[in-house]
Amino acid sequence: MREPENATYSFCGALVDELWRGGVRDVCLCPGSRSAPLALSAWRHPGLRTWTLLDERGMGFFALGLARVSRRPVAALTTSGTAAANLLPAVVEACFAGVPLLALTADRPHEVRGFGALQTIEQVRLFEGHVKFSADLPLPEADDRGLRFVRSLASRALQEACGPPPGPVHLNVPLREPLVPVPGPVPPASSDAARGRPGNAPYTAWCVRAGAPSEQEVAELARWLERRERGVIVCGPLDRPGFPEAVAELAGVVGYPVLAEPLSQVRAGPHDRSQVVDCGEALLRVPGVAETLAPEVVLRFGATPTSRTVQAYLSAHPGAYHVVVHEGGPWPDPDHVAGWVVHADPVHVCRALAQRLEPRARGEWWRTWSRLREAAREALRRFLQAVPEPFEGRVFWELADLLPDPSVVFVGNSMPVRDLDAFFPCTGKRARMLANRGASGIDGVVSTALGVAAAAGQPVVLVVGDVSFYHDLNGLLAARRFGLDLVVVLLHNDGGGVFSFLPQAEHGEGFEELFGTPHGLDFRPAVEMFGGRYRRVSAWEDFREAVRDGLRSGGLQVVEVRTDRRRNAELHRLAWAAVAQAVQGM
Ligand SMILES: Cc1ncc(C[n+]2csc(CCOP(=O)(O)OP(=O)(O)O)c2C)c(N)n1
Numbered sequence: 191m192r193e194p195e196n197a198t199y200s201f202c203g204a205l206v207d208e209l210w211r212g213g214v215r216d217v218c219l220c221p222g223s224r225s226a227p228l229a230l231s232a233w234r235h236p237g238l239r240t241w242t243l244l245d246e247r248g249m250g251f252f253a254l255g256l257a258r259v260s261r262r263p264v265a266a267l268t269t270s271g272t273a274a275a276n277l278l279p280a281v282v283e284a285c286f287a288g289v290p291l292l293a294l295t296a297d298r299p300h301e302v303r304g305f306g307a308l309q310t311i312e313q314v315r316l317f318e319g320h321v322k323f324s325a326d327l328p329l330p331e332a333d334d335r336g337l338r339f340v341r342s343l344a345s346r347a348l349q350e351a352c353g354p355p356p357g358p359v360h361l362n363v364p365l366r367e368p369l370v371p372v373p374g375p376v377p378p379a380s381s382d383a384a385r386g387r388p389g390n391a392p393y394t395a396w397c398v399r400a401g402a403p404s405e406q407e408v409a410e411l412a413r414w415l416e417r418r419e420r421g422v423i424v425c426g427p428l429d430r431p432g433f434p435e436a437v438a439e440l441a442g443v444v445g446y447p448v449l450a451e452p453l454s455q456v457r458a459g460p461h462d463r464s465q466v467v468d469c470g471e472a473l474l475r476v477p478g479v480a481e482t483l484a485p486e487v488v489l490r491f492g493a494t495p496t497s498r499t500v501q502a503y504l505s506a507h508p509g510a511y512h513v514v515v516h517e518g519g520p521w522p523d524p525d526h527v528a529g530w531v532v533h534a535d536p537v538h539v540c541r542a543l544a545q546r547l548e549p550r551a552r553g554e555w556w557r558t559w560s561r562l563r564e565a566a567r568e569a570l571r572r573f574l575q576a577v578p579e580p581f582e583g584r585v586f587w588e589l590a591d592l593l594p595d596p597s598v599v600f601v602g603n604s605m606p607v608r609d610l611d612a613f614f615p616c617t618g619k620r621a622r623m624l625a626n627r628g629a630s631g632i633d634g635v636v637s638t639a640l641g642v643a644a645a646a647g648q649p650v651v652l653v654v655g656d657v658s659f660y661h662d663l664n665g666l667l668a669a670r671r672f673g674l675d676l677v678v679v680l681l682h683n684d685g686g687g688v689f690s691f692l693p694q695a696e697h698g699e700g701f702e703e704l705f706g707t708p709h710g711l712d713f714r715p716a717v718e719m720f721g722g723r724y725r726r727v728s729a730w731e732d733f734r735e736a737v738r739d740g741l742r743s744g745g746l747q748v749v750e751v752r753t754d755r756r757r758n759a760e761l762h763r764l765a766w767a768a769v770a771q772a773v774q775g776m
């Protein structure tokens with residue numbers, strides 16, 4: 191690395207070097223003057239890749255997408271003022287989704303804060319309540335003490351960011367002119383402070399707390415499961431390598447069904463899927479089924495299930511013993527039914543239990559689940575196959591066939607994430623399924639998906655609603671700037687389709703104006719402006735061809751499926767009715 195020209199560059203160089211030593215490989219940033227020493231230091235660092243975008247809000251989500259898919263901490267660097275404030279939505283999502291996002295905000299020096307200096311806002315604790323750690327740094331001091339401090343602080347921040355549980359952290363970095371690397375005095379510093387530890391080790395290495403449950407905990411859990419045949423394993427959003435195999439092994443031993451949403455990664459992959467229930471949404475809606483399938487014990491993994499129907503099923507049985515396994519942070523138990531929260535690594539828990547328990551012979555409980563699952567699956571398949579018109583639910587069913595192996599699917603919030611859960615069937619393909627379910631915002635979806643595309647190293651398909659797409663149109667710039675490949679399936683129902691499923695729709699008053707919000711936008715020129723290709727399809731054959739061609743061609747490929755919100759809600763009702771008829775007629 192080159193010699194720093196002045197104390198500011200010595201200090202900022204040490205900071206970014208230490209981020210790299212601690213696992214950061216990507217620094218996302220937007221242009222700014224105050225942040226120049228950090229931007230240039232990151233840009234100069236041979237181990238770091240910089241991603242420059244022009245809009246901080248989208249940049250934050252792009253960084254979030256990179257961090258999510260790479261499972262590494264990613265830095266999002268802004269200049270001072272509202273630029274820094276624009277990181278808040280991505281920080282909030284990272285907080286609730288457990289993503290190691292490092293907000294690096296450049297600030298004016300302390301003495302001008304609160305004295306009318308330009309572009310100076312309250313940046314200290316700007317993300318309070320949504321970060322695991324924050325620090326307002328002193329002005330760069332590049333002597334031995336200052337450099338030891340900044341390296342140590344970077345290690346400390348990354349330790350918090352990486353978890354468990356992972357989450358966002360904030361370093362606010364005041365900087366004083368000169369902000370460019372003009373020659374100036376550089377105080378002498380010891381070699382480890384100036385150049386870092388030998389062998390690229392972090393200045394302060396840290397240990398990840400062991401996530402294994404204790405012997406005693408495993409024994410007690412095993413006792414609960416041993417004596418109860420009527421158990422259910424519920425898998426919410428979770429993206430942990432090894433988990434699908436581990437939970438399948440456990441299910442095989444205890445003989446419980448695995449109610450798994452796609453975001454748990456348990457529905458798609460080469461692991462044993464024989465006990466996975468991929469039609470929970472349809473099945474548990476059928477009147478009487480939730481009672482027939484009353485569990486004695488519920489073993490939960492991952493975040494709170496996306497499906498309201500699955501949530502309702504869980505909360506309808508508070509008398510069952512609910513065990514929630516998670517890695518720390520807020521308890522995923524909004525209905526307050528958990529009897530035991532086990533703070534441990536889910537893979538460890540599954541493996542330890544599977545080893546300890548005797549395999550159980552399948553009895554009436556499993557046979558009932560299995561029978562109902564087959565009936566629901568078959569009814570859904572028939573229904574979807576017979577829908578000739580564009581139906582949002584069928585898009586996900588079609589995708590199971592269209593996805594390359596391996597691939598990544600990113601879904602927008604609102605109906606896409608729900609329809610993915612309701613209609614995406616089990617498949618042996620490796621398809622990683624991601625969404626911003628931390629805070630379920632419809633903002634930042636395009637940017638996050640492009641961040642995912644930047645690091646996935648495999649084809650990525652985004653399925654997103656039109657309002658969400660509009661919300662983050664700016665984010666499309668990343669596709670053009672970085673030459674990213676992304677197939678976007680745009681479910682264009684001209685407004686918020688989700689509201690047609692809510693009581694507002696029946697109430698009617700002001701519905702279109704306040705909730706449905708038709709905008710009449712044709713996105714084609716916008717997509718073309720960003721260098722993308724835009725296709726609108728209405729026949730299923732054309733849809734398949736457009737997606738396949740989009741995957742082959744690379745670049746930004748948008749496939750618009752135009753639907754009608756009212757008809758879409760009706761088709762959902764018809765699908766549930768078809769399943770109900772099949773299940774009740776058994
Ligand atoms: C940032 C943000 N603003 C508002 C909402 C409330 N909201 C939830 S869904 C939705 C409509 C989304 O429409 P679209 O993306 O087209 O999906 P669709 O409902 O049609 O499936 C809105 C406004 C939200 N979740 N996040």
Ligand SMILES: [Mg+2]
Pocket residue numbers: 655656657681682683684685686687
């Ligand atoms: Mg919509």
